[in-house]
Amino acid sequence: xxxFSRNSAALPWVAALAVMLLWASSFVIIxxxxxxxxxxxxxxxxxxxxxxxxxxxxxxLRPRMPRTRAGWGWTLLWGVAWFGVYTVVLNLATHHVDAGxxxxxxxxxxxIVALSSGLLLGEGLPARLFVxxxxxxxxxxxxxxxxxxxxxxxxGVVLSLIAALLYAGSVLLQKWRLTGGxxxxxxxxxxxxxxxxxxxxxxxxxxxxxxxxxxxxxxxxYLGLFPTALAFNFWGYALKHIPAGVLSSSSLVVPALVVxxxxxxxxxxxxxxxxxxxxLCLTGAGFAxxxxxxxxxxxxxxxxxxxxRSEPPxxxxxxx
Numbered sequence: 001x002x003x004f005s006r007n008s009a010a011l012p013w014v015a016a017l018a019v020m021l022l023w024a025s026s027f028v029i030i031x032x033x034x035x036x037x038x039x040x041x042x043x044x045x046x047x048x049x050x051x052x053x054x055x056x057x058x059x060x061l062r063p064r065m066p067r068t069r070a071g072w073g074w075t076l077l078w079g080v081a082w083f084g085v086y087t088v089v090l091n092l093a094t095h096h097v098d099a100g101x102x103x104x105x106x107x108x109x110x111x112i113v114a115l116s117s118g119l120l121l122g123e124g125l126p127a128r129l130f131v132x133x134x135x136x137x138x139x140x141x142x143x144x145x146x147x148x149x150x151x152x153x154x155x156g157v158v159l160s161l162i163a164a165l166l167y168a169g170s171v172l173l174q175k176w177r178l179t180g181g182x183x184x185x186x187x188x189x190x191x192x193x194x195x196x197x198x199x200x201x202x203x204x205x206x207x208x209x210x211x212x213x214x215x216x217x218x219x220x221x222y223l224g225l226f227p228t229a230l231a232f233n234f235w236g237y238a239l240k241h242i243p244a245g246v247l248s249s250s251s252l253v254v255p256a257l258v259v260x261x262x263x264x265x266x267x268x269x270x271x272x273x274x275x276x277x278x279x280l281c282l283t284g285a286g287f288a289x290x291x292x293x294x295x296x297x298x299x300x301x302x303x304x305x306x307x308x309r310s311e312p313p314x315x316x317x318x319x320x
Contacts, residue, residue: 009296012241015234016250022234024257026227027103028265029219030094036216039091040201041208045217047083047195049224054188057229063185072189074177079190082170083228084197090163096156103255104144105160107137110252112168114245121175123243132288136252139280143255146273168248174236175244183236191228242292249288256281 030042037045066072093102111133118125178186209217238247256278262268270278 009241010293012238013293013296015238016242016247019231019234019238020250020253020257022227022231023251024254024261026223027254027258028261029223030091032266033216033219034091034094036212037208037220038201038204039088039095040198041205042091042220043084043087044195044198044201044205045209045220046087046224046228047191047198049221050083050229051188051192051195053225053229054184054191057184058188061184063188064182065185066181066189071181074173075181075186075189076193078170078173078178078186079193080197081166081173083191083194083232086163086166086170087194088198089159089166093156093159093163096153097160098148098152101144101148101152102156102160102163103258104137104140105157106164106167107140107252107255108161109164109167109171110245110248111137112164113171113248116168116172117175117244117248120172121244123245128291129245129249129288132284132286133249133252135284135287136249136281137284139277139282139284140252140255142277142280143259143274144277146271146277171239171244171248175239179236179240183240184233187229187232187236191232246289246292250285252281252288253285 033042066075090102090106093106097105111130114129114133115125117123174186259270259274259278263270
C-alpha cells in the first residue's frame with residue numbers, strides 16, 4: 001500500500017475523516033449550550049466567529065474569489081441555505097424533538113444525496129452504496145431508540161425533514177456549481193453571506209450574551225472556528241475529489257462518533273442498544289466507502305503517472 005506522504009489521492013479521505021470528527025463534536029457541544037442560546041442567536045454567534053476567522057485567513061492566503069455574478073449568486077445562495085437557514089432550522093428542531101430523533105431524520109440527507117447525485121450528476125446508483133446507507137440508517141434508528149426521551153411533536157418532525165432537504169440540496173448545489181472554484185473562497189463567501197442573513201437575530205444574541213456563562217460563549221466560538229470554518233474548508237476540498245453520494249454517506253458515522261465522544265468527554269456511558277447502533281453505523285458506512293478509500297490509496301501519484309507516460313515502449317516491455 002502506498003504511504004500517505006506519497007499518495008495525494010488519500011488526502012480527500014483524511015479531510016473527510018476530520019470533517020466527521022469535527023461535526024460529531026459539534027452535536028455534543030450544542031446539546032450543552034442550547035439552554036443558554038436561542039436557535040437564531042447561536043447560529044449568528046457561530047457564523048460571526050467563523051467569518052472573522054476566515055477573513056483573517058483570507059488576508060494571508062488571498063483566495064481566488066468568484067469572478068462572475070453567477071458565481072457570487074450561487075455561492076451566496078448555497079451559504080445562506082446551508083450555514084444560515086439549515087443551522088437555524090436544525091437548532092429550532094431540537095427544541096421540539098429530542099436530539100436522537102432529530103439526528104435520525106436529518107440523516108436521511110445522505111440517502112437523498114446518493115439518489116439525486118446518481119440520477120442528476122451522473123454518479124450512478126451502485127448497489128453497494130445503498131446497502132451501506134441502509135445498514136447505517138438502521139444503526140441510527142437503533143441509537144435513537146436507545147437514547148430518545150420521547151419528546152416529539154409533529155412540528156419538530158417537519159423541521160427535521162426540512163433540515164434534511166436543506167442539507168441534501170446544499171451538498172448537491174456545491175457539487176454541481178461550486179467545486180470548480182477556490183474551496184476557501186467558496187466557504188468564506190458562503191459563511192459571510194449567511195452571517196448577513198442572520199443579522200436580524202442580533203437583538204436576541206446581545207441579550208443572551210449578557211447572561212450566558214463564559215464557558216457557553218467559548219463553546220459556541222469553538223463551533224464557529226472548528227466544525228464550521230475549518231470543517232467546511234475540508235469538506236469543500238473532499239467534495240472536489242469524491243462523489244457527492246459517497247462523501248455524504250461517510251457522514252453516517254457521525255452518530256456513532258457522537259456516542260463515543262459523549263462517553264469520553266461527558267462520561268455518558270452509552271446503553272447497549274446505542275453501542276449496537278454505533279457498530280451498525282460504522283459497518284454500513286465502511287461497506288459503502290471502503291472500496292473507494294482502497295482505490296484512492298492504490299492510485300498512482302502524479303509523479304508516477306508522469307514517469308509512466310514518459311517511458312519509452314522498450315522500457316515498458318522490459319518491465320513486464
